[in-house]
Amino acid sequence: xxxxxxxxxxxxxxxxxLPAGPTNLVGLTRPQLREALLxxxxxxxxxxxxxxxxxxxIYHWGVREFDEMTNLAKPYRALLADNFVVEIPEVVSKQVSxxxxxxxxxxxxxxxxxxxxxxxxxxxxxxxxxxQVGCTLTCSFCHTGTQKLVRNLTAAEIVGQIMMARDxxxxxxxxxxxxxxxxxxxxxxxxxxxEPLYNFDNVRDAMLIAMDGEGISLSRRRITLSxxxxxxxxxxxxxxIGCLLAISFHATTDETRDVLVPINKRWxxxxxxxxxxxxxxxxxxxxxxxxxxxxxxxxxSDEDAxxxxxxxxxYDIPAKINLIPFNEWxxxxxxxxxxxxxxxxxxxxxxxxxxxxIRKTRGEDIMAACGQLKSATERARKSRKQIEADAGLx
Ligand code: SAH
Ligand code: SF4
Numbered sequence: 001x002x003x004x005x006x007x008x009x010x011x012x013x014x015x016x017x018l019p020a021g022p023t024n025l026v027g028l029t030r031p032q033l034r035e036a037l038l039x040x041x042x043x044x045x046x047x048x049x050x051x052x053x054x055x056x057x058i059y060h061w062g063v064r065e066f067d068e069m070t071n072l073a074k075p076y077r078a079l080l081a082d083n084f085v086v087e088i089p090e091v092v093s094k095q096v097s098x099x100x101x102x103x104x105x106x107x108x109x110x111x112x113x114x115x116x117x118x119x120x121x122x123x124x125x126x127x128x129x130x131x132q133v134g135c136t137l138t139c140s141f142c143h144t145g146t147q148k149l150v151r152n153l154t155a156a157e158i159v160g161q162i163m164m165a166r167d168x169x170x171x172x173x174x175x176x177x178x179x180x181x182x183x184x185x186x187x188x189x190x191x192x193x194x195e196p197l198y199n200f201d202n203v204r205d206a207m208l209i210a211m212d213g214e215g216i217s218l219s220r221r222r223i224t225l226s227x228x229x230x231x232x233x234x235x236x237x238x239x240x241i242g243c244l245l246a247i248s249f250h251a252t253t254d255e256t257r258d259v260l261v262p263i264n265k266r267w268x269x270x271x272x273x274x275x276x277x278x279x280x281x282x283x284x285x286x287x288x289x290x291x292x293x294x295x296x297x298x299x300x301s302d303e304d305a306x307x308x309x310x311x312x313x314x315y316d317i318p319a320k321i322n323l324i325p326f327n328e329w330x331x332x333x334x335x336x337x338x339x340x341x342x343x344x345x346x347x348x349x350x351x352x353x354x355x356x357x358i359r360k361t362r363g364e365d366i367m368a369a370c371g372q373l374k375s376a377t378e379r380a381r382k383s384r385k386q387i388e389a390d391a392g393l394x
C-alpha cells in the first residue's frame with residue numbers, strides 16, 4: 001500500500017433491496033424497542049412492562065420465537081409475530097483450532113460475511129467481534145486493510161455475534177437452574193474486522209445492549225474497544241460507552257506511523273496521546289492498552305522501546321503495552337521480529353515500570369489470529385477480478 005494512499009471515512013454503500021416485512025427486534029436500544037412496540041399497537045400504559053419482558057426474553061434467555069415468550073398473552077405474542085422477528089447472523093462455518101480457539105464465519109444481510117473468534121483461557125473466555133465488513137483504513141501490516149469491500153455492520157449484526165457465540169457455547173441460562181456465575185464468554189474485544197470508531201453509533205448501541213443488566217449483562221470493564229486512533233471519537237467513546245480502550249499504536253515516530261497506520265496522517269502521535277490522556281478520567285476506567293505489532297527491522301529497535309516509554313510518560317498515561325508478534329498472511333510485506341528481539345523490547349518497557357505482556361498467538365492454524373481476518377468470499381471475489389484482468393476482460 002503506498003504511503004500516500006488516501007484516508008477515507010466514506011463507506012461504500014452497497015445497493016441492496018431492504019427486506020420488506022417484519023422488523024428485527026435485535027439491536028434496538030430500549031427507547032427504540034419502546035417505539036417499535038408502540039407502533040405495533042402496544043397500549044401506552046403497558047409499554048414499559050412489555051419492553052422489559054421482551055428484552056429479557058431476547059437478551060437474558062436467548063429466546064428467538066415469540067411463542068416461547070410464555071409470560072405474554074397469546075394474542076400479544078401473535079401481534080409480535082405479525083410485526084417482528086428476532087434474528088441474528090447465520091453461522092456459515094465453524095473451525096476449531098488445536099488450542100481450542102473457535103473461528104466462525106457468519107453471513108449478514110446482502111450476502112456479506114464476517115469472522116468472529118472465540119478464545120478460551122483459564123480464567124476467561126474472550127470473543128473477538130467485528131464492526132465492519134473489511135475496513136476503509138489501509139494499515140500496511142493488516143490483512144483486513146487489503147479488503148476493498150466495506151460496509152458498516154448494524155447494531156443487530158454486532159450484538160448478534162455475541163448471541164451467536166452464546167448459542168454455540170450453549171450459554172443461555174436454563175429456567176429454574178441455579179444461577180451460574182462462571183461464564184464461558186466473559187469478555188468482548190472489538191478487535192475483529194473493521195474500525196469500530198468509524199461505525200460509532202452502531203457499536204455504541206450494540207455495546208450498551210451487551211452491558212444491560214437485564215440481559216447479556218457484561219460489565220463495561222470486560223469490553224475492550226480497539227481503535228487505530230480516530231481522535232475525535234475517543235472522547236465520545238469515554239462518554240457514551242465507557243468501556244476499556246486499546247490503541248493500535250505500532251510506531252513511535254510520525255514518519256513510521258504514517259506508513260503503518262495511515263490514519264496518523266490525519267491525527268498525529270501527539271494529538272492522539274492527548275486524547276488518550278483524557279480517556280481514563282472521563283470513562284472512569286483503568287489503564288489503556290497500547291497495542292504494538294512487532295515488525296522485523298521496522299519498529300522493533302531499542303530506541304523505539306525507549307521512545308514509546310517517553311511518549312507515555314510525557315502524557316502520564318496509565319498504560320499497559322501489549323506486544324503482538326506479527327501474524328503473517330499471504331503476500332504480507334513484513335516479517336515477524338525474532339523472539340529474542342521481542343523479549344528485549346518487552347524488557348525495556350518492563351524496566352520502565354509498565355506491564356509488557358507478549359500476546360500469545362492463538363488459532364494460527366485456522367488463520368484466526370489478529371489481523372488475519374478477511375472473508376473467504378472476498379478473497380474469492382478479488383482473485384476472480386484478478387483473473388478477469390489477466391484475461392483482458394476488464
Ligand atoms: N481496527 C481496529 C481494530 C481491529 S485490529 C484497530 O486497528 O485497532 C485488532 C488489532 O490487531 C490491532 O491492534 C491491529 O493493529 C492488529 N493487527 C492487525 N493486523 C495484524 C497482524 N497481521 N499481526 C498482528 N496484529 C495485527
Ligand atoms: Fe482497519 Fe484496524 Fe486493520 Fe488498520 S489495523 S486496516 S484500522 S482493521
